[in-house]
Amino acid sequence: MKVTRADVAKLAGVSTATVSYVLNGSRSISEKTRRCVLDAVEHLNYKPDMIARSMTKNETMQLSLMINDITNPFYSEIVMGFEAAAIEKGYFVNVCTGYKNINNYLDNYIARRIDGVFVVAVPHKFDLRKLYELTENGIKVAVSGNTQVDHKKVCSIENDYQTGMREAVSYLRGLGHERIAYLSGLSRRHSFDDKLEGYLRAISTLGLGCGEDLLLEGKSPYSTSMEDGYGMAKELVSSGRKFTAVICTNDLMAMGAISALNDAGLRVPEDVSVMGFDDILFARFWRPAISTMAVSKFDFGRKAFDLLYTNMKKGSIGYSLCSLELKARDSTAAIR
């Protein structure tokens, strides 16, 4: 039924070994037999079987991206960058959304001998030991979004959110804002939030008096959707605290926050300035267009692959920190 290497060999009148050699170019072959084999392959419409191949080579040529939240367009662009780079090197890449149980996926990576994984997921979603189990099983891993990871074991790539946040705050300060709120999507108890750290530091450096009291943290470990932004902004307003600007963990939350502010009768940017992070595609088209600290998402994905690739090929475990770029648009304005 299934066409196998043996069929090709028979038709071409050579050994199965020879077929392998011509197909993989792993040995010099006379032009004549090469042609013969290739003709046979063509004629039988033979497709090499990667499963069998993976069996002997110790390599599957399959990579995985573990994306925690496929719903956030931020990740889509990262995926594309990673994928583009991986395909260039001949890998088959697939993304796992970890919609349910991430640990379950990690187990699968071992069972299926995936060559490498890029995990972009919030820490609380999976067991760190599981991650190390991957490396113990020869799977190379790169991580993003988890600063607590052991940098001796896995590659990692992060955005320089602390610096980015500092820029955001001073930009707003430059516009005359002094009471700048921060709507964090992470709960402090569950994960370390670089942006929060940067925020607190910037606020105190700049001598703004709003320390902790204009800070709202996520209730659940990770709540950074539009709805979360909407809810938190609403809470901020109804708490009666005074503020003239609000920074959100990401653009999605900023969009939700703007809706909430509008619903509360506040205009953006006339009454309050709003900023996001990421610069997802939507940010530009939202009205008002959202001012944000932009991440080079496509590049980020590419770099992650490079890290992983180097790890797979040379064994070296790299680290990369990417910087953000301020995009001043219409959701922020000088205070009146």
Added chain:
Amino acid sequence: MKVTRADVAKLAGVSTATVSYVLNGSRSISEKTRRCVLDAVEHLNYKPDMIARSMTKNETMQLSLMINDITNPFYSEIVMGFEAAAIEKGYFVNVCTGYKNINNYLDNYIARRIDGVFVVAVPHKFDLRKLYELTENGIKVAVSGNTQVDHKKVCSIENDYQTGMREAVSYLRGLGHERIAYLSGLSRRHSFDDKLEGYLRAISTLGLGCGEDLLLEGKSPYSTSMEDGYGMAKELVSSGRKFTAVICTNDLMAMGAISALNDAGLRVPEDVSVMGFDDILFARFWRPAISTMAVSKFDFGRKAFDLLYTNMKKGSIGYSLCSLELKARDSTAAIR
């Protein structure tokens, strides 16, 4: 180095066959040896190798989702539905974004003996013969977004866009609109557009005189992004044609279109009503909240899996047509 079934067998003092039997529950085993084996497994931290398993079983327990445009959040929710259902049945599912070359992925599916694939991609992106090649190689496939497919060979699931479009048009008509534009994201030359068909039919049924002249089709085969919506709406406005409502292929385009209309000094919905399709998460939070024809995306994904599953288990090739639901929100209003 690697822990294999043989190691477990040795430690447990049984044969490799027995280990298989207890692990797969494929034969009744005395409680005593069962324990022995399980202890050995535990002790050695043994993980079965799916690659080897796939080799003998003719099954990889791996499914793929081929998503053409991961950038559109519409698909994310479909993915989640599919994934949730597949995981319940023990499959490992991965999504391929087809960022570059879809055909290349289809080849991989064969080489890697993927059990089944759900392809959600616009027709022009891949070669239909490639798809049939999958089925010839024993891979079950379900398709969406390609009405031209051979329903004898592959399962398919579609949304009833013709009916949906008719509803949209009559809803707008009910609000008093007579000059209703349609911004199609597909070029007519490249693919059959159900919505377009429905639009034309509804317009003529309702005796609205705007036939073809308020119809803008995509320039490229598939252009349905926010930017495309922005561009097309801009073109519509500057062409000088009169209209009071515009329907867009999807919510993304509607969002872009609203931005363009605003930029042209037109208010939504006061001056023009705008409708989308899909009901992506953003639609609700956009200001004005977007009126749309909603698709049950999560359900859609689930159903797609069911179709595929039935195909894999029973060999029957199913078809499913899902209906849409009108969500009247703030981007549409009665004509003044």
Added chain:
DNA sequence: TTGAAAGCGCTACCAG
């Protein structure tokens, strides 16, 4: 330049 054959880790048939 080519071929024979020993695995890779697991399943399942055939015996006992």
Added chain:
DNA sequence: CTGGTAGCGCTTTCAA
């Protein structure tokens, strides 16, 4: 209830 063993399709060492 348990074990031996022949493959699954391919790679690669060792010989020729």
